[in-house]
Amino acid sequence: MEEIDLKEMFDYFLGKVSWILIAVALAIAIGNIYTLFTRVPMYKSTTSLVLVSENGENSSYNTSEQQLNKNLVGTYSEIIKSKSILSEVITSLKLDMTVNTLQQRVSVSSVTNAEIIQITVSDPDPKQATKIANEIAKVFVKEIPKFYKMNNVAVLDKAENATRPYNVNYLKDNAIYIMIGLVLSCGIIFIFFYFDTTIKTGEDIEKKLGLTIVGIVPRVGKE
Numbered sequence: 001m002e003e004i005d006l007k008e009m010f011d012y013f014l015g016k017v018s019w020i021l022i023a024v025a026l027a028i029a030i031g032n033i034y035t036l037f038t039r040v041p042m043y044k045s046t047t048s049l050v051l052v053s054e055n056g057e058n059s060s061y062n063t064s065e066q067q068l069n070k071n072l073v074g075t076y077s078e079i080i081k082s083k084s085i086l087s088e089v090i091t092s093l094k095l096d097m098t099v100n101t102l103q104q105r106v107s108v109s110s111v112t113n114a115e116i117i118q119i120t121v122s123d124p125d126p127k128q129a130t131k132i133a134n135e136i137a138k139v140f141v142k143e144i145p146k147f148y149k150m151n152n153v154a155v156l157d158k159a160e161n162a163t164r165p166y167n168v169n170y171l172k173d174n175a176i177y178i179m180i181g182l183v184l185s186c187g188i189i190f191i192f193f194y195f196d197t198t199i200k201t202g203e204d205i206e207k208k209l210g211l212t213i214v215g216i217v218p219r220v221g222k223e
Contacts, residue, residue: 027181041165
């Protein structure tokens with residue numbers, strides 16, 4: 001394997017700086033065009049529900065009720081995404097989507113060690129996401145007594161309109177495109193350098209052919 005002269009390689013790369021800059025610019029341009037035409041900006045809105053005492057705000061909240069509510073958090077989370085709840089939401093808001101589509105846009109999570117359920121809705125329209133999240137909470141609070149004969153759920157925080165999409169980060173994306181341009185361009189330049197066996201200087205003759213240079217005839221003009 002032929003040894004690589006680091007100084008020679010550095011000088012070679014230095015002479016190809018324009019190639020690297022062009023490659024980075026192309027990577028940024030192509031990447032942003034791809035993002036613009038293929039990625040739909042999505043917005044998230046989150047509303048929170050809290051499990052409270054069934055007997056009202058003024059009643060004492062005992063340990064047994066607290067434990068019961070903790071056990072119900074998981075079950076309630078599944079009911080929120082059920083067809084019966086989401087179908088009513090679609091009908092109420094007159095949404096142009098199926099229950100399966102809405103289920104894919106709704107995520108439900110619980111806060112650790114707390115009787116709090118968070119409902120998050122993603123949608124291309126931030127106002128639509130907010131409306132859906134708040135309507136799901138409203139319908140669930142209204143319908144849950146029919147399932148468990150209990151009235152122990154209340155809305156803690158209403159959803160608000162998101163100001164920016166969660167799936168688009170131009171700063172991060174462009175940093176990735178710059179890295180791709182640098183890696184590809186440097187890799188190609190290194191391949192050209194490694195397989196370039198042309199003799200460019202007198203030192204190349206001594207190193208590659210083992211001959212001693214007696215003199216150098218300068219090149220004059222274009223001939």
